[in-house]
Structures are given as structure tokens and as C-alpha cells.
Amino acid sequence: MTEPILTVAGVSKTYDSGTVALQPTDLAINRGEIFALLGPNGAGKTTLINIICGIVTPSSGTITVDGHDAIREMRQARRRIGLVPQELHVDMFETVLATVTFSRRLFGRSGHSDYIEQVLRDLSLWDKRKAKIMELSGGMKRRVLIAKALAHEPEILFLDEPTAGVDVALRRDMWKLVHKLRAGGTTIILTTHYIEEAEEMADRVGVINQGKLLLVDDKDALMQKLGKREMDITLSEPMADIPAALSEWDVSLAEDGRRLRYVFDATAERTGIPSLLRKLADLGIGFKDLETSKSSLEDIFVDLVADKVAA
Amino acid sequence: MNTHGIWAIYRFEMARALRTLWQSLVTPVLTTSLYFIVFGGAIGSRMQNVGGVDYGSFIVPGLIMLSLLTQSISNAAIGIYFPKFTGTIYELLSAPISAMEMVLGYVGAATTKSVLLGLIILATAAFFVPLRIEHPGAMIAFLLLTAIAFSLFGFIIGVWAGNFEQLNFVPALLITPLTFLGGAFYSIDMLPQPWRTVSLFNPVVYLVSGFRWSFFGKGDVAIGVSLGVTAGFLALCLVIIAWIFKTGWRLKN
Known part of the structure; x- marks a missing residue:
């Protein structure tokens, strides 16, 4: 068994208000797998992801990304991670190409790269590269967010509710893309509240509810258990x-x-x-x-x- | 050091200004011209010289400071407030970029914009009044130091602000009055006591005075004191920003 690419140890989050968003959680993600975090809205999925990505400060615990501590070796850890948030957070006035190039630079890479073109083509965004983001449809905006997350060639991609409010065509595209990325060696962690999505895409599934990771299991085993x-x-x-x-x-x-x-x-x-x-x-x-x-x-x-x- | 990251933020912020280039250029030129028509032409002609300097020329440093302070604050504040408002801050917070690098990008861009603005106002002023700059090196240094200090301050405001009202609160209700009362349009020697002493508690007095010294070789307070106050304010802002990033205050929930 190879080392996990991501290890979460004893990570918890209690907000100042006293709300416990996440109870102490341990989780290991294998290199190259697709892991689905399954749970209803408000279960703590986004909290866990945001803690791993550095957006929320955990109340306790440590995170190791490919052998690098997420706080002490912040740069090495974060360079390996790309995040597609749940909400459509984009700069409306920017063009597609500019915002994706911005993301690549922000994560420490030179802005000039054929890789950006590749990503935009894969996401059917190349023709729209000069369009302002405000001119794009919701589905296209979501693609832009994915392109931004992939722009710096991360090894781990987080997809927070990738298909929430997305039409069937885009959902299919998204699933195809995820499989393609995985074939290229990217580890993928997605959250969802659709069991079909976990079933369709994931190798392993973690079930989370009320801030507690209830179980982690191979998808097939879990589906049988929950059959x-x-x-x-x-x-x-x-x-x-x-x-x-x-x-x-x-x-x-x-x-x-x-x-x-x-x-x-x-x-x-x-x-x-x-x-x-x-x-x-x-x-x-x-x-x-x-x-x-x-x-x-x-x-x-x-x-x-x-x-x-x-x- | 994530130089690509700093560069990305800097370019993004400069591009934002370019999108509103017309507004960025015309507003200061128009405002400055109005000040000169009113204060320089209409009122200034009835005023005596201030410390041997023609009144029209006398108000130039204060006028530049007024715009420099408010624009530095607004630029840097909006720069960091907007990602918070639109939610795009998630990307900044998850990027392999340190707090100081992020500040370098935002504050660097805000400083660049304010210094350019200061120079535009200076050039506009040169059309209306005769100008002499006795210490050009010190003038540029003061311009830079003040722009950096107040861009840092603006960055703090932007992090602190929870809505657009709060964002505008400090520049409109604190900085503008302090600048008007800080000797932008008069020497504090012209004030009766106790207002002269009260004025010494206004930090903007030291900024305007130091800046004016670089033009005319004299100010209301000693140049060393002016420099000290400006540098002290800059240091204070740096400490607050370091604390903000250490605790994640208003940035990370």
C-alpha cells in the first residue's frame, strides 16, 4: 500500500458561536482515487474541504498533503491542491482567459503555457476565452471555475457539489472530465448529496452527517450495505x-x-x-x-x- | 517567494484601474482644476502670502495629500473588499501565497495608482500656479511613504469592512475632515489657540507639513517629526496586518 496523498488527522471545527461544524475527523485519501464525501446539506462537507484547502482555520488537528504539513509547509501543500467551490464565485468583469491565467500565476506558475489552452479546450471554453465572464451562462461559469482550479496543474482536485444546479448535459460532461482527470493521475475528492453521483463516479465513499464522518468504505461494499x-x-x-x-x-x-x-x-x-x-x-x-x-x-x-x- | 502570485494580484489590480481609466484620470484633473479656480483664483487673489509662498502654490502639497490619502485608502480597501464581497477570496486564501506577498500585490498596486495620481495632480497644478520643488528627492520619498502607509491602512479597512457603507466610512468621514483640518489649505500657525495645539494631535498635519517642506523648505513641524510620524503609522499598519493574517480575522471564519 502506498502512502496516502492526503491525510487528515483529528481535524475539527467549532465556530466562535459554539456551533460544532465538524467533529474530530480522521481521513486518508489514496493517490489517484476518486473519493466522494456524501452527506445532506449542512453535514460539514464544505467545512472539511475548506479546512483542507486553507480557507477555514481548523480548531484542532493536522493535515498532510503528499508528505507536507498544510500549515508549516503551506506552499508545497497548497500547490498540489485545486478547489472548485460550490458557489459561482467569479470576477464578472474579467475575461475567461485572464481569470484562468490569474489563477495559474497565483499558484506560483508562469502565466505563459500551452497547458491553459489545453484545459480551456477540454472544458469547451477555448472559443469563449475572450468573453467576459458576466456574459456566460451559469453552466459556463462553472466550467470557468473548474478551469481556474486546474490551471496550476494540481495533483488533488476538490469539487464541492460539482453538479448542484447543473443541467444533465453539463453533469455528464463533468463526470467525463472527472474520469479523464483520474486517468491522468489526478486524485479527486468531491462532495455531493446525490447518491447516484457518488455511485457513478467514486471509488470510495465517506458518509458524513451532522459534522461527523460516519463511515468510509469502498463504494461497492457501501452500496451493498445500503442496498x-x-x-x-x-x-x-x-x-x-x-x-x-x-x-x-x-x-x-x-x-x-x-x-x-x-x-x-x-x-x-x-x-x-x-x-x-x-x-x-x-x-x-x-x-x-x-x-x-x-x-x-x-x-x-x-x-x-x-x-x-x-x- | 511566490513572485508569480504577487505579479498576478498586482496586474489584476492595475487592470481594474485601466477599465475605469477615464474616470481615474479625469476625476483628479477636474477636481484639482476646480480647487485652483476656487481657492487659487477666486479666494487666493485676496489672500496674503503664506510664509512667503503665494497662496495658490501653498495649497498644492495639501491638495495632493488630500487625494493621495483618500485614493490610497479607497484603492487598497476596494481591492481586498471586493473578493470578500464576490466570494472570489476563496482562491486567494487557498493559494500558496503568504500574507505579506498578498499585501505586496494589493498594496503595491494601490501605491502605484496613488503615486501616479499624485503626479497627475502635480502636473495639473503646474498649469495654474508657479511651482518650485526644493527637495525633489524628499518629495518623491514622502509621496511614496505616505501612499504605502495609507494603502496599508486601506487594506485593513477593506478587511474590516462588512459592507459598502463601512468601506466608505473611513475615507469620507475620517480622512477628509482630518485633511481639511490638517493644514491642507492653511498653515496651522494661522489658527488661534487652542486650535493650534489641538491640531498637533491630528496625524495628517505631520504628513502635509512634511510634504510641504519638500516643496518650500519649511513646514509647520520639523521634517524629522513628520517622517517619524509617517513611518510610525506605516509600522503600526504592518503590525495590524500581520495580526489579521495570523488570526484570520474577518478573512477566515
Whole structure:
């Protein structure tokens, strides 16, 4: 096992107001991996990222970036990190090329480089390089932020909620870019509150809630652990009550009885789906549509927290 | 040393001024011309010489100081306040750039702009009144020292300010009155007591006096004292800035 590229040890944040944004946290990020920090809004994801990037001063703990202490060897540590913030913080009056060049210089590199052109082309921004940022759409502004973060050729890229409020096309582009960067050796840490995003992109997932890193695990292992799924059955005729004959399945009614929702464990040997459908047929209950989905993040947290309490 | 980083900030700040070049140039030239028409032409013609210097010429150093102080503060304050306001400060805070390097970029640019402005005002003044500068070296040194000190002060204001009102508060409500009462348009010898003594508590008196000395060879207070007060103020601002970055006050939450 190689040394982690990023180590977070005992890092916590308590604001002056007394609010605990982050409880003491340990985390090691492997070189070249895509790590997703998964949690609801206000869970402490951004706080953790901002502490690592030097924007927020931690109340305790140390951070080591590729062997360099983030405070004592600030320059070596920060040069390796690029950050794409959640909000669209850009200089409206600057041109795309000027602001990306600014970022590259700010991180200690010469402004003249073919690399900037490469980054802008990869992000479909090259044609817009002379445009003022205020003239760009929201999605384009987000691309500019990514270009700025990549401008100094960082080894670790932080993406704070990269697809929040982003349309489907850009989201797909973003995922493609992340995979491309990873193929080039960049370590990527992203925060998200979409479980699909973590599932689509990450190698490992950390689940954070209420300032506490609840668990860190390989994505596949985690998805299996959290593999609760829902099946929505759209009924032909609305139903007033659930027939007693269905009591052995975990079913509930939704949308004024037009849908029957069945919660099951996808990892269990028997999901109970075939028998449920047979039973519906026996009872003469018709349905128009079937849809299964993973349980929402909220359900997962409920499970996780319940598990912790039980353990 | 992150020279690329300092250069980036410096260029960014200078570019900001270039975008409003018209305003940056025309405003001081127009304002100065108005002062000369009113104080030099209309009122000055009825005034006696001040310490052997024609009144129109006498107000030149004070006039330059007035703009130098307010512009140094505004430039540096907006420079650091704006990233805070727009949120782009995240990039500065996460960059491998030390506090002093960041200050060098912002304060360096603000100083450059104010010194250029001072020289523009000086050139404009030369159209209206005869000018002699007895100690040109000292004049430039004073111009620089004052611009640096007040750009540093502006940087502190910019970090401190939580909104645009606070940003304008200090230049408008503190510096302008202090400059008007600091002997920009008169020698404090012309004041009756106790105002003459009270004036000595106004730090701007020392700035204007020192600057005027470099023009006419005499000021209200000794040149050494003027230099000492200016340097002391500069040092104080440096200490405050060092503290700001050490604690992250108003920059990091």
C-alpha cells in the first residue's frame, strides 16, 4: 500500500458561536482515487474541504498533503491542491482567459503555457476565452471555475457539489472530465448529496452527517450495505386501504392510493418481488407501471444512525 | 517567494484601474482644476502670502495629500473588499501565497495608482500656479511613504469592512475632515489657540507639513517629526496586518 496523498488527522471545527461544524475527523485519501464525501446539506462537507484547502482555520488537528504539513509547509501543500467551490464565485468583469491565467500565476506558475489552452479546450471554453465572464451562462461559469482550479496543474482536485444546479448535459460532461482527470493521475475528492453521483463516479465513499464522518468504505461494499430499494407500483384503480393479505410485505400507499410502495432489501436472497406480484394478481389488483429505485440518502442516514445506536 | 502570485494580484489590480481609466484620470484633473479656480483664483487673489509662498502654490502639497490619502485608502480597501464581497477570496486564501506577498500585490498596486495620481495632480497644478520643488528627492520619498502607509491602512479597512457603507466610512468621514483640518489649505500657525495645539494631535498635519517642506523648505513641524510620524503609522499598519493574517480575522471564519 502506498502512502496516502492526503491525510487528515483529528481535524475539527467549532465556530466562535459554539456551533460544532465538524467533529474530530480522521481521513486518508489514496493517490489517484476518486473519493466522494456524501452527506445532506449542512453535514460539514464544505467545512472539511475548506479546512483542507486553507480557507477555514481548523480548531484542532493536522493535515498532510503528499508528505507536507498544510500549515508549516503551506506552499508545497497548497500547490498540489485545486478547489472548485460550490458557489459561482467569479470576477464578472474579467475575461475567461485572464481569470484562468490569474489563477495559474497565483499558484506560483508562469502565466505563459500551452497547458491553459489545453484545459480551456477540454472544458469547451477555448472559443469563449475572450468573453467576459458576466456574459456566460451559469453552466459556463462553472466550467470557468473548474478551469481556474486546474490551471496550476494540481495533483488533488476538490469539487464541492460539482453538479448542484447543473443541467444533465453539463453533469455528464463533468463526470467525463472527472474520469479523464483520474486517468491522468489526478486524485479527486468531491462532495455531493446525490447518491447516484457518488455511485457513478467514486471509488470510495465517506458518509458524513451532522459534522461527523460516519463511515468510509469502498463504494461497492457501501452500496451493498445500503442496498435498500423501493419498488413503486402504479395501480390501475386507486386503493383505499392495503388488503390484509399483503401484510407480510413492507408495503405502503402513496399518492392517494394510486401507488403502492414496497421497500425491500436488494442484497437479500429473496427480494419478495415475485411473490408480491403473484399475490397482487391473485387479489385481482391491476397495475400500469413498475419502478424500482434506491432508497433516498435520507433513508440511508436513518439506517446508519440507527445502526450506530444499535451497535 | 511566490513572485508569480504577487505579479498576478498586482496586474489584476492595475487592470481594474485601466477599465475605469477615464474616470481615474479625469476625476483628479477636474477636481484639482476646480480647487485652483476656487481657492487659487477666486479666494487666493485676496489672500496674503503664506510664509512667503503665494497662496495658490501653498495649497498644492495639501491638495495632493488630500487625494493621495483618500485614493490610497479607497484603492487598497476596494481591492481586498471586493473578493470578500464576490466570494472570489476563496482562491486567494487557498493559494500558496503568504500574507505579506498578498499585501505586496494589493498594496503595491494601490501605491502605484496613488503615486501616479499624485503626479497627475502635480502636473495639473503646474498649469495654474508657479511651482518650485526644493527637495525633489524628499518629495518623491514622502509621496511614496505616505501612499504605502495609507494603502496599508486601506487594506485593513477593506478587511474590516462588512459592507459598502463601512468601506466608505473611513475615507469620507475620517480622512477628509482630518485633511481639511490638517493644514491642507492653511498653515496651522494661522489658527488661534487652542486650535493650534489641538491640531498637533491630528496625524495628517505631520504628513502635509512634511510634504510641504519638500516643496518650500519649511513646514509647520520639523521634517524629522513628520517622517517619524509617517513611518510610525506605516509600522503600526504592518503590525495590524500581520495580526489579521495570523488570526484570520474577518478573512477566515
